[in-house]
Amino acid sequence: MELRRDVFQAIADPTRRAIITLVALQAMTPSAIAEHFDSTRQTISRHIRILTECDLLRQEHSGREIHYHLNALKMKEIADFIEPFRQMWDNRFNKLESIMKNYKRKK
């Protein structure tokens, strides 16, 4: 799995996390998203752009309107990132298990 570092920077920001949570509920236009925040429209647009560049959000064109929706697959990739840490412990414990199974047989 390849994840660019900037994906993590993208979701480390609380405003961008809030945007993701909003858009997870339903696809939204940039102005509908901006209404939820005190920041300027410009600031929110910049956050949306970063999320789109990381492929966390995707654009849907309907007529003149652009709706942003969440790329759930990408979100899952991110959630899976804890996996290497889990894997490390899984490997260690598998080893422990096989060592102790042999140990038991010897006794």
Add this chain to the structure above:
Amino acid sequence: MELKTKVDAEAGKQELFITRDFDLPVELVFRAYVEPDILEQWMGTKVLKLDCRRHGSFEFETTDPRGGKFRLNGTIHEFETNQKITRTFEMEGGPAGITLEFLEFQHLTNETSRLRIHTIFRSVSLRDELLKLPFAWGLSMAHNKLEEVMKGTQQR
């Protein structure tokens, strides 16, 4: 398939849980933690000191794949055979600082057992530093729409 080893790290918390079910009686899992020659094998570390008792301490030396050596050490606060070890843990020069670990060894059946490690970090950021995650957050959205979306993704 149910995973044998689970890691739970909720967003914004300075703790971490590792849970593992073993096809081993609890006595054998505990033994793997207290006998230096066994611990060396599965932890992949050299045991310099392992004094398993209340007020005892330990020191390990690990060699990373590049040949660099680093030491791990800690002090044991509670020690109950086949039940629990409470200890501090420090990876010298590591990113996570000094942590407090509660290891609970649980008898399930005569042939199976569970180990639960509850680790407490000094701060949320030190924990996330260890996990290399700004997004333990991603795992903690229980009862949230986003989690449903992600579950849907997994089932596909």
